[in-house]
Amino acid sequence: MALRRAGQGTRARTGPPRRPGTLAALLVAALCLGPLVPLLLRSGEGGLGAADAAALRFTLLQAALSAGLSVALAIPVARALARRRFPGRGALITLLGAPFLLPVLVAVMGLLALFGRNGLLNAALAALGLPPVSIYGLHGVVLAHLFLNLPLATRLLLQGWLDVPAERFRLAAALNAPVWALIERPMLARTVPGAFATIFALCLTSFSVALILGGGPAATTLELAIYQAIRFEADFPTAARLALLQYALCGAAALLALRLAPGAMGQGGPGRAVQRWDAKGRAADALWIALAALFLLLPLGLAGWRGLAGLPDLPPEAGPAALRSLGVALAASALTLLLALALALHGGRLAQLAGALPLAASSLVLGTGLLLILRPLTTPATLALPVTALLDALAALPFALRSLAPAIAEIESRHGRLADSLNLTGPSRLRRLTLPLARPALGFAGGLAAALSVGNLGVIALFAGEDQTTLPLLMARLMGAYRMDAAAGVGLLIAAMALLLFWILDRMGRADAAP
Incomplete structure (x- = not known):
């Protein structure tokens, strides 16, 4: 009887891996709170x-x-x-x-x-x-x-x-x-x-x-x-x-x-x-x-x-800018999914707080702090695209987690005990149980993150030089130069890319997904 109780207690404590979620929560907290340090140091005493x-x-x-x-x-x-x-x-x-x-x-x-x-x-x-x-x-x-x-x-x-x-x-x-x-x-x-x-x-x-x-x-x-x-x-x-x-x-x-x-x-x-x-x-x-x-x-x-x-009237820069925007969007989507999946698997209070933390920090504010950190080390323009992808991923994280967390919780509620009884843990549990059943939610979250990133004009406006122009920045510059026809063409390209990325990734998640 004692051995049976001990075994039940062990199975109850099994479940999805929580350590990646803890690491993801700490990483999100560092990214959202870390840029406050240079802001505090450079703010001075002026009002x-x-x-x-x-x-x-x-x-x-x-x-x-x-x-x-x-x-x-x-x-x-x-x-x-x-x-x-x-x-x-x-x-x-x-x-x-x-x-x-x-x-x-x-x-x-x-x-x-x-x-x-x-x-x-x-x-x-x-x-x-x-x-x-x-x-x-x-x-x-x-x-x-x-x-x-x-x-x-x-x-x-x-x-x-x-x-x-x-x-x-x-x-x-x-x-x-x-x-x-x-x-x-x-x-x-x-x-x-x-x-x-x-x-x-x-x-x-x-x-x-x-x-x-x-x-x-x-x-x-x-x-x-x-x-x-x-x-x-x-x-x-x-x-x-x-x-x-x-x-x-x-x-x-x-x-x-x-x-x-x-x-x-x-x-x-x-x-x-x-x-x-x-x-x-x-x-x-x-x-x-x-x-x-x-x-x-x-x-x-x-x-x-x-x-x-x-x-x-599309300018010649539209092609390279579209490729940059596509690369940033796909990188942001992948990073969003990794963070959201880790936090959803964790499922604790720490993960919930980390998932809500990006709501308190706009991309432009975080970009300002990162700019102050990077200026003494390198030319900010060299890191414009990676920083943009990183902050776009953070901005989409609360929405992705809101989609993914209920799906993970439902999977564990329905199949968690059976997986525990089969000693299905760690990467094997993730590969055989969680990912197949969570594919629709993962596809939706990835598509949403990519669509939001494609049209986002924020931190890229602080970092980018002429060789890091994305489609939103190109459109803003064309509008500022009163080239409204060309700007409208770029805008249609942005909208088409955003909707297409969302449709493709959402469709990939739903196609042949496990019931």
Whole structure:
């Protein structure tokens, strides 16, 4: 009996290898916290100047406005999607995930085609004899964030509606009770704060949007101020102080978002429509759905149309830049998968904290710290591509881990005891059990990391010289030189590469995957 208990205790302690997860957690912590050291050493004792304080205020203002508008407008859209069935509903809900994969610069290009100086809106205003409108400044930054984050807010709130048991709506209808006051408003009180905090945290790291649509003393974010201090003024103490401030803001916002995130009740996925007995408001629901679809589809369509027209104007540098972007994306995807798999296998509190840590540090802030470390040792441009791949991998890690960790936990829950009884441990367990069953999650996570990396403009803008230009950096330079046709062509190339990489890697994970 004692031997049997001892054997059971030993089997209970078997399971997936945890040491790689511990090493991965320490590596992530070192990469996210290590760059703080040179930032602290170079920050000096100076305080924030007037321009720095203005950048802080603008950063907080645009993030609050962007998150508030995204959530407020997502409420009627998510409510309409939750309670209506119509042809194309599933495709529209799938489309809501597209802006997350879409490179930010491509989204900005679509908005410029619609609201820019030579866009459709100003062309219509000119035909009516009205003065043009400008997309640049605070309202342009907020508009771009609204385009990028309204779909995310809609998905978050839609899941809140779908988590409500259908019996509650049936009971409310039977009693002729107000559904909004008794069911929907309390649900929103639980889900809205988490959605707002999540989008607020994302909008704090808006380098690409602010670079193209912001600028100027009145519309400069902290990240843009860091970039300007390094690239144009070589003022590293100021850049270090701003980077520390940005790190603190992102860390606080990430912790708040994690704390406010509601736990799902698991009643159904986003493709399900809630069965409702209150049929009022059909016209209003149809209007909200149509407006949301138009707001998403029109800029995407214009970006694609301008991209096709701009393909003949692609500069010669586009080919080498595409190869660099592809190499960086594949390297970032591979590194993301290694770290996420190790952390998911660990499954402990340490792994969870390490997986959330990159949310507190934007790539530009970490790049600033690494730049200060590398400058005395080598020319930063020589390491531009490896550093970019490394930081892109860190940026995608929280999303990859969110996809992979539940899959690993499910595998262990279903097959862990049998594997323990067969003494299937270590690399053999990983090769024969975990990897075959986790292939769909691995393919999705790898595709997501590659797609995000292809369109990311951040640290490469600090490090790259002329021979390290990637597609996002090339597009930004073309837009800065007002070569909009060529920039649109590069943007279409970026979008095609991002979607193709995601499709290929996700498909590789699902093809012949073990059931």
